[in-house]
Amino acid sequence: MRNAMKAHKAEEAAALIPDGAILLIGGFMAVGTPVRLIDALVARGARDLTIVANDTAMPGKGIGKLISAGAVRKAIVSHIGLNPETQKKLIAGEIEVELVPQGTLVERIRAGGVGLGGVLTATGIGTLVADGKQIVEIDGRAFLLEKPIRGDFALIAARQADYYGNLEYSLTAHNFNPIMALAADTVIAEPQMIVPVGVIAPDAVKTPGVLVDYLLERAV
Amino acid sequence: MLDAKEIVARRVAQEVKAGMLVNLGIGLPSLVASYLPKDIHVFFQAENGVIGLGARPPEGMEDPDLTDAGGSFVTAVPGAASIDSAMSFGLIRGGHLDMTVLGGLQVDERGYLANWMVPGKMVPGMGGAMDLVAGAKRVIVAMTHTAKGEAKIVPRCTLPLTAARRVSLIVTELAVIEPTAEGLVLRERSPGVTVEQITAATSARLRGGTDVPEMVLD
Numbered sequence: 288m289r290n291a292m293k294a295h296k297a298e299e300a301a302a303l304i305p306d307g308a309i310l311l312i313g314g315f316m317a318v319g320t321p322v323r324l325i326d327a328l329v330a331r332g333a334r335d336l337t338i339v340a341n342d343t344a345m346p347g348k349g350i351g352k353l354i355s356a357g358a359v360r361k362a363i364v365s366h367i368g369l370n371p372e373t374q375k376k377l378i379a380g381e382i383e384v385e386l387v388p389q390g391t392l393v394e395r396i397r398a399g400g401v402g403l404g405g406v407l408t409a410t411g412i413g414t415l416v417a418d419g420k421q422i423v424e425i426d427g428r429a430f431l432l433e434k435p436i437r438g439d440f441a442l443i444a445a446r447q448a449d450y451y452g453n454l455e456y457s458l459t460a461h462n463f464n465p466i467m468a469l470a471a472d473t474v475i476a477e478p479q480m481i482v483p484v485g486v487i488a489p490d491a492v493k494t495p496g497v498l499v500d501y502l503l504e505r506a507v
Numbered sequence: 508m509l510d511a512k513e514i515v516a517r518r519v520a521q522e523v524k525a526g527m528l529v530n531l532g533i534g535l536p537s538l539v540a541s542y543l544p545k546d547i548h549v550f551f552q553a554e555n556g557v558i559g560l561g562a563r564p565p566e567g568m569e570d571p572d573l574t575d576a577g578g579s580f581v582t583a584v585p586g587a588a589s590i591d592s593a594m595s596f597g598l599i600r601g602g603h604l605d606m607t608v609l610g611g612l613q614v615d616e617r618g619y620l621a622n623w624m625v626p627g628k629m630v631p632g633m634g635g636a637m638d639l640v641a642g643a644k645r646v647i648v649a650m651t652h653t654a655k656g657e658a659k660i661v662p663r664c665t666l667p668l669t670a671a672r673r674v675s676l677i678v679t680e681l682a683v684i685e686p687t688a689e690g691l692v693l694r695e696r697s698p699g700v701t702v703e704q705i706t707a708a709t710s711a712r713l714r715g716g717t718d719v720p721e722m723v724l725d
Contacts, residue, residue, distance in 0.1 A: 315555040315592075316578035318571065341555075341592070342632070345578075368631025369578065377630070386630075389554065390596030390638035397593050410600060410641045413671025416633075446572070458583070459556040460572040461591040493591070 291450035301327035311438035317349030319460030321477035365389035399435035400469025441471035448478035452496030511680035533577035559587025607643035618673030618686025621666035640670035652679035658710035
């Protein structure tokens with residue numbers, strides 16, 4: 288039987304993450320983002336991170352704090368439009384940004400997490416996104432070959448966890464979280480609440496606890 | 508006199524049919540929801556993870572875990588479903604989304620849309636736009652006809668394309684234009700607007716002759 292997990296402080300979890308690590312970070316415009324982990328990374332002065340996320344949020348919110356703190360060397364994201372600091376740092380050459388269509392980004396991460404060698408998608412054909420990429424024809428239709436993405440760590444926000452690490456998410460705070468939990472060597476989950484094992488019904492578990500390596504304390 | 512955005516939103520709303528799954532972009536396209544006939548039921552998708560997007564919540568009733576793709580607080584209607592990003596874009600790419608309404612920077616004679624960057628000036632990223640244009644069954648571009656006097660409906664897009672796919676319809680405050688294999692066809696003109704005025708505000712070639720019906724905005 289699996290041992291119950293210990294709940295960690297955000298500082299302990301942030302200390303596991305070395306400078307230069309590749310982080311998959313859940314969230315969409317800071318909704319469903321593991322904010323306590325981000326605050327702890329900023330507090331410990333993390334540097335040279337590569338972050339993979341939907342967006343860089345806004346200054347002062349979620350991933351925006353990592354950008355402002357100068358913790359990020361490269362961002363692989365679909366959107367930076369609401370964070371003028373990311374755009375400023377991009378123009379100044381302080382940060383590298385790889386823009387990926389949102390649906391392609393999530394499938395590349397999924398591919399990395401489920402052992403697939405890549406994704407074939409029609410998204411991006413005939414655009415700048417296709418530059419330098421292989422086109423594969425399947426049954427007469429053209430697709431772009433997009434490669435898998437994996438992280439050293441996935442930082443996952445969940446509504447609640449049990450002490451086996453099973454995770455349940457809330458409304459539009461699912462977004463990239465359940466997919467990213469598949470695709471990193473070490474998965475750290477930041478739940479708002481932790482409940483006894485058995486309280487989350489099997490049908491409600493979106494991330495099975497076997498994927499989760501570290502659990503943060505509940506939010507309050 | 509209706510303002511430009513209201514004309515576009517009212518006309519696009521007529522394209523929405525009962526039972527559709529529809530994705531509205533942020534800005535002008537999001538206004539379409541306000542002008543739907545009361546008696547039809549549709550589901551709106553927000554690509555950040557909800558099918559069954561509802562109205563803005565009353566102040567003080569916001570749920571921090573329930574926003575639209577622009578990050579604004581929303582509600583979910585009875586029967587709504589919350590989904591992750593893989594499911595959300597699976598619906599979009601997989602042909603399950605009946606219609607998407609997006610803004611545009613340029614549309615050209617091939618019906619190709621450019622709406623995600625202006626090199627050297629504005630690089631917000633494509634977000635979900637490339638998947639939406641590549642994958643939705645119908646793509647409707649809802650935009651102002653010109654930008655600071657410059658034509659946005661052009662012979663060939665000079666801005667980076669969002670997809671190499673012919674969009675279904677262009678709706679502006681001046682006209683309804685349908686991209687076809689033969690080029691852009693002027694289908695309707697706004698109340699009180701002449702074909703000459705539309706042609707003058709368009710640098711692309713428009714087909715459809717001079718006898719073009721007026722939009723009916725009820």
